[in-house]
Amino acid sequence: MTPYPTLEAEPDDKNLVILQSLICLLREKDILSRADIEDLCATVQARAADHAHDPLPCAAKSAQAAASDIAQIGAYVGHRYGGKHRRTN
Numbered sequence: 871m872t873p874y875p876t877l878e879a880e881p882d883d884k885n886l887v888i889l890q891s892l893i894c895l896l897r898e899k900d901i902l903s904r905a906d907i908e909d910l911c912a913t914v915q916a917r918a919a920d921h922a923h924d925p926l927p928c929a930a931k932s933a934q935a936a937a938s939d940i941a942q943i944g945a946y947v948g949h950r951y952g953g954k955h956r957r958t959n
Contacts, residue, residue: 904953
């Protein structure tokens with residue numbers, strides 16, 4: 871019986887392609903709004919900025935890369951599908 875592969879063994883590109891496709895699909899079906907995606911971007915950026923207090927531990931370098939990737943995804947989805955931005959109070 872082979873053990874489950876670890877995340878470190880998998881290429882990051884496969885995970886990113888899946889994430890991008892899933893976010894686009896959820897946006898197309900109006901399950902995610904543009905505001906939801908902006909909230910997701912803010913959450914990922916906050917985790918990357920305050921790595922010491924992150925409740926879900928990950929490597930600091932990976933958190934920074936994730937923040938950059940999700941910002942690009944958010945910009946693409948916002949441009950392609952539009953929608954209302956989240957409200958800022």
